[in-house]
Amino acid sequence: MSALGDLRRIKGSTRGSPQKRDNRTALAFLLPWFAGLGLITIGPIVASLVLGFTDYNLIQPPKFNGVDNFTRMLSDERLHQALGVTFTYVMVSVPLQLACALALAMLLDRGLRGLAFYRSAFYLPSLLGSSVAIAVLWRQIFGAEGLVNQLLALVGIEGRGWISDPSTALSTLIVLNVWTFGAPMIIFLAGLRQIPIMYYEAAAVDGASKWIMFWRVTLPLLSPIIFFNLVLQIIHAFQSFTQAFVVSGGSGGPSDSTLFYTLYLYHRGFNSFDMGYASALAWLLLMIIAALTAVNFWAAKYWVFYDD
Structure with a gap:
C-alpha cells in the first residue's frame, strides 16, 4: 500500500x-x-x-478642507445650469438615438442586398461622432452660412445661427448624438437575428398585424438588448465632452446653453485651477451615473423579458 x-x-x-x-x-x-x-x-x-x-x-x-467642496455645490449656479443642460441632453438624445437605431436595424434585418455595406456605413458615425473633426464639421453645417441654412434658403426659408442661438444650440448637439446610432444599431441587429421565426409565424396564424407583432413579439424578446443599449448610451451621453467643447469654442455658450457637466468640470480644473473642486465634481458625476444605472437595473424587472 x-x-x-x-x-x-x-x-x-x-x-x-x-x-x-x-x-x-x-x-x-x-x-x-x-x-x-x-x-x-x-x-x-x-x-x-x-x-x-x-x-x-x-x-x-x-x-x-473637509466637505467644503461638496457643500459648495449647493450654491454653484453654473453647476446647476450644467446639470440641467446635461440631463436635457441625455433624456432627449438617448431615446431618439435608440429609436433610430432600432428602426434601421429592423429595416436591415429584412435582408437587403449589400447588407454588409449598409451595416458598415451606418456604423461609421459611431466611430467618428465624438471626434474633433466631426464637431468642427457640425459647427460649419449649423453655422449662420452653413449647409442647413443654404438648404432652407432653397425653399425660401430664412435660417438662423443655430449654434449662436441659445434656444437651438443644444439641439444641434442632440442631433449629433442621435446621428451616432451605429453602435446600438449593430447590437439591435444582432438581437433581431436571435429571435426565433416561429414566434412570428404563430402570431401570423392568430391574425396579428405587423404592428401587433412589433409590440407583442419583437419588443418583449428584444427588451434585454434595449436595456443593454440604454444603460451604455446613458453612461456615454453623460461623459460627452468633445462635441460641446468644439462647437461652443470651449465656453459652453451661448449663455451656457451647451455647458455640459464634463465641460464645466474641465473649466474648474484646468481653467480656474480649482482641482480640488473639480475632483469633487467628478465624484458627483460618478454618483449620478451609478444612481441612474441602479434605477435602470431596478426598473428592468418590470419591463425586461428574459426568455428562460
Missing part, C-alpha cells in the same frame, strides 16, 4: 508542476495589465477621491 501511495503522490506532483508553471506564465503576462489598472485607473480614482476633500490649485500643496 505504501508503494501505491508513493506512486500516486509522484503522479500528482508531475501533474501539478506543469499547472503551476502555466499559472506563473499567465500571471507574468497579466502583470502589465494589473500594473496599468493600478497606475492608470485605480490610482487616479483614489487620488481624485482624496483631492475632493482638499483645496488644491495644482501649484501649491493640497490643503484639507
Whole structure:
C-alpha cells in the first residue's frame, strides 16, 4: 500500500508542476495589465477621491478642507445650469438615438442586398461622432452660412445661427448624438437575428398585424438588448465632452446653453485651477451615473423579458 501511495503522490506532483508553471506564465503576462489598472485607473480614482476633500490649485500643496467642496455645490449656479443642460441632453438624445437605431436595424434585418455595406456605413458615425473633426464639421453645417441654412434658403426659408442661438444650440448637439446610432444599431441587429421565426409565424396564424407583432413579439424578446443599449448610451451621453467643447469654442455658450457637466468640470480644473473642486465634481458625476444605472437595473424587472 505504501508503494501505491508513493506512486500516486509522484503522479500528482508531475501533474501539478506543469499547472503551476502555466499559472506563473499567465500571471507574468497579466502583470502589465494589473500594473496599468493600478497606475492608470485605480490610482487616479483614489487620488481624485482624496483631492475632493482638499483645496488644491495644482501649484501649491493640497490643503484639507473637509466637505467644503461638496457643500459648495449647493450654491454653484453654473453647476446647476450644467446639470440641467446635461440631463436635457441625455433624456432627449438617448431615446431618439435608440429609436433610430432600432428602426434601421429592423429595416436591415429584412435582408437587403449589400447588407454588409449598409451595416458598415451606418456604423461609421459611431466611430467618428465624438471626434474633433466631426464637431468642427457640425459647427460649419449649423453655422449662420452653413449647409442647413443654404438648404432652407432653397425653399425660401430664412435660417438662423443655430449654434449662436441659445434656444437651438443644444439641439444641434442632440442631433449629433442621435446621428451616432451605429453602435446600438449593430447590437439591435444582432438581437433581431436571435429571435426565433416561429414566434412570428404563430402570431401570423392568430391574425396579428405587423404592428401587433412589433409590440407583442419583437419588443418583449428584444427588451434585454434595449436595456443593454440604454444603460451604455446613458453612461456615454453623460461623459460627452468633445462635441460641446468644439462647437461652443470651449465656453459652453451661448449663455451656457451647451455647458455640459464634463465641460464645466474641465473649466474648474484646468481653467480656474480649482482641482480640488473639480475632483469633487467628478465624484458627483460618478454618483449620478451609478444612481441612474441602479434605477435602470431596478426598473428592468418590470419591463425586461428574459426568455428562460
